[in-house]
Amino acid sequence: MSDLYLVYKNLTRKKLRFFLTLFAIFIAFLIYGALTAFDTALNAGVELSADNRLVTVNKINFTQPLPISYVRKVETIKGIAAVVPLNWFGGYYKDPQQQVLTFAVDPPKLMAVYGDDLAIDEDHYKNWLKNQQGILVGKSVADMYGWKVGDRIPLNSNIFSKRDGSTSWEFDVEGIYTGKRPQADTNGVYIHYKYFNETQSFGGNYIGWMGIKTTDPALNEQVIKTLDEMFVNTPFETETVPEKAFNKSFIAQLGNIGLIISSVVFAAFFIILVIVGFSMALAIRERTGEIGVMKTLGFPSQRIFKMVLMESFMLTFLGGSIGLLVATLFLGFLNEAPQFPIADLILTKGIILQAVGVMIVLSLITGIIPAVNALKLNIVTALSRR
Amino acid sequence: MTGGKLYDLRGVSKSFTKGKEKITIFNDLNMSISEGDFLAIMGPSGSGKTTLLNLLGGVDKPTGGEIWFDDSRVDNLSESQLAKWRANNIGFIFQFYNLMPMLNAERNVELPLLLTKLSAKERKKNVAAAMELVGLSDRAKHMTSEMSGGQQQRVAIARAIVSDPKLILCDEPTGDLDRKTADEILSMLQLLNREFGKTIVMVTHDPSAANYAKRVLHLDKGEFVEKDLVA
Numbered sequence: 001m002s003d004l005y006l007v008y009k010n011l012t013r014k015k016l017r018f019f020l021t022l023f024a025i026f027i028a029f030l031i032y033g034a035l036t037a038f039d040t041a042l043n044a045g046v047e048l049s050a051d052n053r054l055v056t057v058n059k060i061n062f063t064q065p066l067p068i069s070y071v072r073k074v075e076t077i078k079g080i081a082a083v084v085p086l087n088w089f090g091g092y093y094k095d096p097q098q099q100v101l102t103f104a105v106d107p108p109k110l111m112a113v114y115g116d117d118l119a120i121d122e123d124h125y126k127n128w129l130k131n132q133q134g135i136l137v138g139k140s141v142a143d144m145y146g147w148k149v150g151d152r153i154p155l156n157s158n159i160f161s162k163r164d165g166s167t168s169w170e171f172d173v174e175g176i177y178t179g180k181r182p183q184a185d186t187n188g189v190y191i192h193y194k195y196f197n198e199t200q201s202f203g204g205n206y207i208g209w210m211g212i213k214t215t216d217p218a219l220n221e222q223v224i225k226t227l228d229e230m231f232v233n234t235p236f237e238t239e240t241v242p243e244k245a246f247n248k249s250f251i252a253q254l255g256n257i258g259l260i261i262s263s264v265v266f267a268a269f270f271i272i273l274v275i276v277g278f279s280m281a282l283a284i285r286e287r288t289g290e291i292g293v294m295k296t297l298g299f300p301s302q303r304i305f306k307m308v309l310m311e312s313f314m315l316t317f318l319g320g321s322i323g324l325l326v327a328t329l330f331l332g333f334l335n336e337a338p339q340f341p342i343a344d345l346i347l348t349k350g351i352i353l354q355a356v357g358v359m360i361v362l363s364l365i366t367g368i369i370p371a372v373n374a375l376k377l378n379i380v381t382a383l384s385r386r
Numbered sequence: 387m388t389g390g391k392l393y394d395l396r397g398v399s400k401s402f403t404k405g406k407e408k409i410t411i412f413n414d415l416n417m418s419i420s421e422g423d424f425l426a427i428m429g430p431s432g433s434g435k436t437t438l439l440n441l442l443g444g445v446d447k448p449t450g451g452e453i454w455f456d457d458s459r460v461d462n463l464s465e466s467q468l469a470k471w472r473a474n475n476i477g478f479i480f481q482f483y484n485l486m487p488m489l490n491a492e493r494n495v496e497l498p499l500l501l502t503k504l505s506a507k508e509r510k511k512n513v514a515a516a517m518e519l520v521g522l523s524d525r526a527k528h529m530t531s532e533m534s535g536g537q538q539q540r541v542a543i544a545r546a547i548v549s550d551p552k553l554i555l556c557d558e559p560t561g562d563l564d565r566k567t568a569d570e571i572l573s574m575l576q577l578l579n580r581e582f583g584k585t586i587v588m589v590t591h592d593p594s595a596a597n598y599a600k601r602v603l604h605l606d607k608g609e610f611v612e613k614d615l616v617a
């Protein structure tokens with residue numbers, strides 16, 4: 001028998017109360033884990049954005065086009081390592097409900113700018129370069145629709161049409177890319193800009209925006225200035241921003257999800273703080289006589305103080321760990337489901353560390369008052385109260 | 387047979403303040419207890435028996451005077467020093483057993499051993515010996531809540547002797563038991579005194595309980611009236 005055993009026995013002696021408080025903590029950490037993972041996944045684009053990348057869009061707003069000729073000009077700017085033109089295709093697969101985030105790109109330039117993030121088989125990449133109708137598909141998309149390398153699949157555009165009036169393009173899946181980092185977004189599909197531009201009827205040599213890689217993040221500011229000044233007073237003025245800022249503004253359009261999530265999580269924790277706090281206070285109060293007896297036998301007050309704190313730690317960490325565990329299983333299940341559109345939801349080290357921090361704070365807040373009461377409890381009063 | 391002096395109370399006083407009122411329980415109380423004694427303290431309810439036992443056990447402090455144990459003063463020790471002193475020297479037996487309901491019998495008995503440096507194996511051995519002595523070896527794993535009052539008090543006795551203290555303090559140990567069971571418990575205390583040399587101080591208001599003691603002190607209005615049994 002050890003102090004830990006005593007703590008465990010004390011904690012579990014009232015089964016119903018123990019399970020109810022444990023359940024409350026479990027639910028709070030499940031909510032915390034699931035929602036925070038969701039939030040992190042949403043913000044993964046922001047977190048994973050590279051410091052040495054910029055995005056150039058039309059100054060009016062990013063739905064306005066830029067001339068393709070800008071790519072050549074921008075490439076000459078000192079401090080720029082690579083530039084890739086991107087154009088929104090607005091694709092869907094069979095049904096307009098089945099949106100596919102499709103971008104028309106220049107493949108080698110895509111790799112030059114975003115190659116650090118995209119993992120793709122070397123042979124598949126070469127095949128894609130050779131086949132103008134070839135596409136590079138993100139793993140999430142491929143999993144969702146069951147596409148394999150070698151499949152020929154139709155993609156419709158809800159923006160563009162072909163010269164013959166049809167809105168349906170046929171493509172060959174030449175490669176499937178994954179992210180080099182676990183949270184990377186693999187929901188995109190890349191098609192050849194050249195092929196797209198030759199077959200679409202809209203006309204003009206326009207692109208949606210440019211992705212830029214600088215040689216050194218320290219040069220970003222200078223590059224942005226030079227680039228945007230280059231096109232001042234032209235019909236297509238530009239606005240260049242760091243990738244991080246661009247991704248952030250993109251998420252901001254979804255509304256302030258972060259705030260909603262923090263409010264829910266905060267409410268959940270506040271409620272369990274009250275529940276666990278009361279339950280701990282009640283439990284220790286009921287044990288006044290027993291604590292008096294322990295002290296009479298010679299248990300030092302500090303040791304009893306520690307045991308009460310250990311009890312609230314044990315309760316919180318037990319409930320919290322089960323909550324995080326179930327959150328992991330639940331997220332894994334969501335990630336497996338092919339219809340699920342968001343990049344992999346995982347409990348990152350950061351989320352888990354933060355959860356452990358919350359557990360510590362929660363244990364201390366709920367345990368400290370009963371522990372101090374137990375510490376200060378006078379034996380004579382405790383025993384005469386029986 | 388009694389040996390050297392174990393306790394010495396010199397001019398001990400104890401009073402409480404209830405609001406503005408000052409209640410004096412003892413005023414200039416002097417007594418000594420020898421090693422190997424079995425002392426019964428009797429007296430009407432409210433005469434201060436429990437208060438005296440609390441002073442002897444170091445769970446309460448006198449308002450004045452000195453308490454000496456084994457030739458060293460204990461009433462001025464700090465709370466944590468007293469806790470250590472109690473763990474080393476005193477076994478406690480209460481009227482309502484005061485066992486831990488979430489622990490089985492042998493774990494209740496083991497509790498004071500958590501305050502010693504004994505290994506798990508040694509603890510187990512000592513617990514088994516104590517359980518054997520009180521005749522509960524076959525109930526070691528039982529929950530105390532499922533035991534009779536007499537059995538619970540025997541578990542409490544095992545807990546009081548498991549760390550082999552010199553002294554056992556009992557506050558109305560038979561107050562909650564029927565005659566027959568009470569006699570069993572009292573015989574057991576007598577055995578501990580006679581065969582194992584434990585000094586026992588027992589508070590009781592059961593006149594026949596006093597028959598088991600070597601010496602009886604009557605406490606009345608904070609004063610002792612000694613009556614020798616061997617008369």
Ligand SMILES: Nc1ncnc2c1ncn2[C@@H]1O[C@H](COP(=O)(O)OP(=O)(O)O)[C@@H](O)[C@H]1O
Nearest residue numbers: 402404409411430431432433434435436437438
């Ligand atoms: N903490 C206390 N505060 C005030 N009065 C007390 C306190 N403890 C005991 N008393 C009083 O001291 C007297 C003796 O109590 P106690 O020692 O419990 O008597 P006994 O055990 O002989 O019945 C009683 O009148 C009781 O009310």
Ligand SMILES: [Mg+2]
Nearest residue numbers: 435436437557
């Ligand atoms: Mg009493």
